[in-house]
Amino acid sequence: xxxxxxxxxxxxxxxxxxxxxxxxxxxxxxxxxxxxxxxxxxxxxxxxxxxxxxxxxxxxxxxxxxxxxxxxxxxxxxxxxxxxxxxxxxxxxxxxxxxxxxxxxxxxxxxxxxxxxxxxxxxxxxxxxxxxxxxxxxxxxxxxxxxxxxxxxxxxxxxxxxxxxxxxxxxxxxxxxxxxxxxxxxxxxxxxxxxxxxxxxxxxxxxxxxxxxxxxxxxxxxxxxxxxxxxxxxxxxxxxxxxxxxxxxxxxxxxxx
Amino acid sequence: xxxxxxxxxxxxxxxxxxxxxxxxxxxxxxxxxxxxxxxxxxxxxxxxxxxxxxxxxxxxxxxxxxxxxxxxxxxxxxxxxxxxxxxxxxxxxxxxxxxxxxxxxxxxxxxxxxxxxxxxxxxxxxxxxxxxxxxxxxxxxxxxxxxxxxxxxxxxxxxxxxxxxxxxxxxxxxxxxxxxxxxxxxxxxxxxxxxxxxxxxxxxxxxxxxxxxxxxxxxxxxxxxxxxxxxxxxxxxxxxxxxxxxxxxxxxxxxxxxxxxxxxxxxx
Numbered sequence: 001x002x003x004x005x006x007x008x009x010x011x012x013x014x015x016x017x018x019x020x021x022x023x024x025x026x027x028x029x030x031x032x033x034x035x036x037x038x039x040x041x042x043x044x045x046x047x048x049x050x051x052x053x054x055x056x057x058x059x060x061x062x063x064x065x066x067x068x069x070x071x072x073x074x075x076x077x078x079x080x081x082x083x084x085x086x087x088x089x090x091x092x093x094x095x096x097x098x099x100x101x102x103x104x105x106x107x108x109x110x111x112x113x114x115x116x117x118x119x120x121x122x123x124x125x126x127x128x129x130x131x132x133x134x135x136x137x138x139x140x141x142x143x144x145x146x147x148x149x150x151x152x153x154x155x156x157x158x159x160x161x162x163x164x165x166x167x168x169x170x171x172x173x174x175x176x177x178x179x180x181x182x183x184x185x186x187x188x189x190x191x192x193x194x195x196x197x198x199x200x201x202x203x204x205x206x207x208x209x210x211x212x213x214x215x216x217x218x219x220x221x222x223x224x225x226x227x228x229x230x231x232x233x234x235x236x237x238x239x240x241x242x243x244x245x246x247x248x249x250x251x252x253x254x255x256x257x
Numbered sequence: 258x259x260x261x262x263x264x265x266x267x268x269x270x271x272x273x274x275x276x277x278x279x280x281x282x283x284x285x286x287x288x289x290x291x292x293x294x295x296x297x298x299x300x301x302x303x304x305x306x307x308x309x310x311x312x313x314x315x316x317x318x319x320x321x322x323x324x325x326x327x328x329x330x331x332x333x334x335x336x337x338x339x340x341x342x343x344x345x346x347x348x349x350x351x352x353x354x355x356x357x358x359x360x361x362x363x364x365x366x367x368x369x370x371x372x373x374x375x376x377x378x379x380x381x382x383x384x385x386x387x388x389x390x391x392x393x394x395x396x397x398x399x400x401x402x403x404x405x406x407x408x409x410x411x412x413x414x415x416x417x418x419x420x421x422x423x424x425x426x427x428x429x430x431x432x433x434x435x436x437x438x439x440x441x442x443x444x445x446x447x448x449x450x451x452x453x454x455x456x457x458x459x460x461x462x463x464x465x466x467x468x469x470x471x472x473x474x475x476x477x478x479x480x481x482x483x484x485x486x487x488x489x490x491x492x493x494x495x496x497x498x499x500x501x502x503x504x505x506x507x508x509x510x511x512x513x514x515x516x517x518x519x520x521x522x523x524x525x
Contacts, residue, residue: 079405082400091393094395096395
């Protein structure tokens with residue numbers, strides 16, 4: 001069983017000041033699986049991902065990735081671990097002082113001895129994988145939102161990672177571009193056979209890219225299941241969220257104020 | 258229907274709250290800077306080194322600040338000559354103008370003015386650039402690409418500041434003395450030979466070196482404070498703006514305050 005688990009999270013808790021964001025969260029992600037974590041804005045989805053990558057340190061809990069205890073790693077080992085990760089940021093987080101190909105090839109240039117020409121060739125190849133070509137020398141400021149996301153995706157896969165994190169991959173895109181990104185994510189998973197964790201509140205996207213869906217609520221995962229299981233859930237909270245209804249057990253802070 | 262008592266306690270505690278609200282953030286800022294300084298110092302001598310970034314920062318901090326520094330320093334030297342001439346004339350000591358200009362420039366005004374200019378130019382640029390990188394998650398992106406942001410971003414700025422500030426100060430000293438020379442000889446009618454000999458006779462190597470040591474320290478302070486403010490910024494464009502302002506204000510204060518203590522220590 002344990003060999004099939006890529007990411008194992010146990011009792012993860014984190015608070016910022018008085019706000020308890022994660023409160024004893026448990027989650028297992030299987031090797032090669034596409035796990036989608038859903039939950040409202042500000043419920044700690046990004047915080048969860050930042051813990052797995054080691055950008056944040058939890059107050060308590062355990063995180064194992066590929067059998068390694070992330071929290072006990074030193075700086076060098078966490079660097080090595082991160083080379084197995086790729087991450088697509090919500091707004092792509094492209095380096096604006098670098099051109100498109102330099103962005104995609106950043107990791108390769110830092111961590112391999114490949115020549116510039118070689119890195120550029122790989123960057124072009126990754127660009128084609130995300131359906132773009134001929135924009136290698138453009139600067140990020142010259143790209144549209146959808147293109148930025150795709151370049152961000154190309155950068156995330158440039159080092160051939162084993163785990164890819166998607167932070168709201170479809171947020172801020174028009175519905176068609178959102179679906180293009182969804183298709184790409186599904187396609188990349190088939191081609192690269194990677195494990196992925198996505199966080200989103202876009203249910204159309206979640207249904208499309210997920211093997212399993214986990215719902216984050218009040219700092220814990222309250223339900224995990226396949227797409228069909230989630231669609232037919234009996235949990236009131238999950239049902240309210242996936243149907244996008246203002247009435248139900250989830251009360252927004254705005255209504256309380 | 259709240260009773261009077263808790264409200265009274267609250268009123269009593271308000272000054273304490275106010276003081277705490279003022280002090281706690283300052284402590285955390287100082288703590289954060291010390292922490293950043295320690296990691297930066299730890300990374301300076303261990304690979305990977307990002308030489309390209311270092312050269313870029315040296316150009317940004319040093320070369321690009323040159324025009325402003327040169328113009329400012331030459332006029333400062335000039336006005337020093339003008340003012341001290343007026344004063345010294347009253348007790349017939351005009352020949353000492355060259356000495357005053359040289360000592361003031363090398364010991365004090367060269368490093369301090371250069372520091373203030375670089376704080377305003379390069380410090381602001383550092384805080385704004387790093388702040389933007391923070392709020393657009395580019396710093397997080399560096400980490401996910403297994404690149405340490407302190408090594409990649411802060412160390413080059415830190416070294417760049419420490420190297421370029423003394424270099425700019427040398428120029429500033431020279432140009433300031435030149436400015437004083439021109440005004441004294443051309444406007445105030447001093448004898449060029451006497452003026453220059455008065456400049457050299459009383460100027461010691463230590464005056465210059467101590468000034469450069471100050472500049473070295475100012476360079477480190479500007480880079481550290483501005484990088485810290487950039488890294489700590491949050492909340493979009495407004496946050497970056499605030500970080501930039503704080504970087505310039507804190508750097509300038511750090512320069513002027515530490516200048517006193519460095520002077521007291523170096524020139525005792």
